[in-house]
Amino acid sequence: MRFYAEIVMAKKTFQRPKGTADILPEQSVAWQKVEAVARQLFSNYGFGEIRTPMFENFEVFARSAGDTSDVVTKEMYDFYDKGDRHVALRPEGTAGVVRAYVENKLYGPDHEKPYKVFYMGPMFRYERPQAGRFRQFHQIGVEAFGSKSPALDVEIIAMAVNYFKTLGLKNLTVAINSLGDQESRQAYRQALIDYLKPHFDDLSQDSQTRLEQNPLRVLDSKDKKDQEIVADAPSILDFLSEASQAHWQRVQELLDLLEINYTIDSNMVRGLDYYNDTIFEIMTTDENLSGAATIAGGGRYSGLVEEFGGPDTPGIGFAVGVERLLALLASQNAEAAKEPQLDFYVVNLGEGSDAPALKLVQDLRQLGYRANRDYLDRSAKSQFKTANRLEAAYVMTLGDSEIANHTVSLKNMESGEQEEIKLDQLAEELARVTKKGDK
């Protein structure tokens, strides 16, 4: 006994890994809501759920050597497994889905075009936690393959907007931009460098390095000085190739047709390198969430499927950050979903009441009621207090006399009325009583 006590005192404590969270029952109610709405709505739009592994071969994410995004270069949770395979926890959903699309030959004739899927689950990024930023976080995302139609771009943006509207969110803005195709981007990139070079010394430290590695990034610098310089920079929209220009125009026309409000932000760039043509973000204007304002982002990508060894196939998708969405929902919705209350609480008194109470709650649950009981042998008063706190509609009391008579005392907690009912007619009696009680 003594030994044990000492072991307990010296007991090691554990903390969850940095940047992770335990989602407790009170919170998971909201998670389930958000997921359920997505499943329902996305399926209305013809998307089926896909579930891919949470880890992939490292190369799935770090395909092209030219990938400059931090997401793959420095934020990846990668390691060698016992078979010396280089694997990585997924930092985002698209790569795995594209891999699955190609590996399962979903581009084949047996499958609908466009091929539309959605996914939800944890993503991992090794980065410093802060507002709306975690090492394990969750995304709900969609991808659609096999159509270049601007109507698909618009439908997907509309679906995202619809999703947030269904959840009751307000103060959202949709920002769109076009990155053009390869050709457009090449031309623009050079023009931007030519413009920025003379201002090199005035640019922030960060932007100076950005200029070398990924000049487009300079466009959304947060530095004031940078922003002034960028204000007069050439716009990508003036460099779109004919095809990209036509696509871009059509997207806007169709958004107007659906009466979706949007703003064009020609300085918007997205974090992953694979995007081209239409890109978009959905942001909140709530001040207190400014650090994590973007709750969904996505766009078109055309080279990806080919990079994974599939046929030349266009794709488009977006992902919403679930933690950010939930934070926003919480800030806009003061009253959180309450835990469901109870139908019956079983107060059990005395030594012989344990087994009958076990049987009784079990029977009640089998009849479809929400039932709970006391397991701690507490006083009648305490048990009633608990019943009250749990908002039980009725309390059933099981003591020596009830057990002897094969009855149970049933008390309506609202009216205070109490009566004895026979255990062998439990179902009938409850049907009678609860019906009366409800109306």
Add this chain to the structure above:
RNA sequence: GCGGUAGUGGUGAAGUGGUUAACACACUGGUUUGUGGAUCCAGCAUGCGAGGGUUCGAUCCCCUUCUACCGCCCCA
């Protein structure tokens, strides 16, 4: 990877280099032996994130470390 702020019980928190770490909420028990939401009474941190150090003595001083929060980078 860089910068800032913080870390006291289930929760919100006060506090000081020195015998018992305020107060409130919550919780538990009691206020006539089996009946709730009010009142009253009592209990509830061998402990002040962790590990070192300074000191006769540290929750309070110093160092290291961990974690959280915020910002940069980057991103959902």
